Amino acid sequence: MPHQPWAISPLQQALLRWYQHQGRDLPWRHSRDAYAIWVSEIMLQQTQVQTVIPYYQRWLEHFPTISSLAAADQDQVLKQWQGLGYYARARNLHHAARIVEADHGGKFPEQFEQVIALPGIGRTTAGGILSAAFNQPWPILDGNVKRVLARLLALDRPPKQAEAYLWQWSEQLLPHGQARDFNQALMDLGATRCTPRQPLCHDCPWQAHCRAYAENKHHQIPIKMKTNPIPHKYIGVAVIWNDAGQLLIDRRPAAGLLGGLWEFPGGKIEPGETVQDCIVREVTEELGIAVDVGEHLIDIDHAYSHFKVTLQVYHCRHRQGEPQPLGCDAVRWVSLEELDQYAFPKANEQIIAALRSQAHPIDLPPTDLPV
DNA sequence: CATCCGTGGCA
DNA sequence: TTGCCAAGGAT
Structure with a gap:
């Protein structure tokens, strides 16, 4: 943790300022409904924004509340998810809605321990929901943040092998009081500037802070793990x-x-x-x-x-x-x-x-x- | 801790 | 055409 968690460093300020002007306008950012944000976070797991948007809109028309989702049967739920892939996400979301209905009176919980206890919600998704819905200062470490931090730090090994270290950085960088915008900004940076291939370093708010860019390694970082052939x-x-x-x-x-x-x-x-x-x-x-x-x-x-x-x-x-x-x-x-x-x-x-x-x-x- | 779990877009 | 990669979590 920084010595003065309320103070904003030049690094943080550069990103927040960039986000204010260059951040994406995404449907779920117009909502502070924890359920709607929850749905978006689950759909966005391993799935790109442009794929998610039509599913997200249809889902909220079909299941506008946690209660309506809890009351649906699994065939209805999977029909709405059809084509999105990773169908355990839909089954877990459905199961979790019934848990929220039964254990939390149908209201999405606001305590981290209760949120992460729900099926399909891990540390990143819990932090994403609680920061976006309630501006709570929980860090995230999704694919975007891993890549951004790996380059910022010129990480010398695959992010998968440095998760604990990257979590520390995500937490350390997060300005309390602006967690919502900062987490969203980190993801936007990864999605639109610090991209996997051909990062747009000339238009990056962190260019002056980025160790990979300074060392001209931004094309080789993050370091990839070797993949096995598939049958x-x-x-x-x-x-x-x-x-x-x-x-x-x-x-x-x-x-x-x-x-x-x-x-x-x-x-x-x-x-x-x-x-x-x-x-x-x-x-x-x-x-x-x-x-x-x-x-x-x-x-x-x-x-x-x-x-x-x-x-x-x-x-x-x-x-x-x-x-x-x-x-x-x-x-x-x-x-x-x-x-x-x-x-x-x-x-x-x-x-x-x-x-x-x-x-x-x-x-x-x-x-x-x-x- | 390595493996399992979908689909679409891109070079 | 092929392989890589994307807002991860469960086991």
């Missing part, structure tokens, strides 16, 4: 039709990858297995039904955070057995029109688009698909 998986996916022209979808288990989202059934193609074999095996294991595999619909390449997939999607005809949720949470027959009501992963949206643009169930051969 590629091949997945057989079944678009299963019944005689009523409906499609079979299942809901993924609540935990793990894409938890709680609906999908077209399928699974990993094992070594030495054809796609058709894989699909027949998977629907037997996961749903307890027999299908005939028909025409190829589409191949979809998709990259997740730690592996890549190719989905090989085939039309199928339901032959035998009542679908059961053996390897999933739920199963349902739905019409093509009803698919809109369910939250699907991005890669599955392309399947739906292909179905809408290409085949209509009435046009499919009813009984004599090649096996």
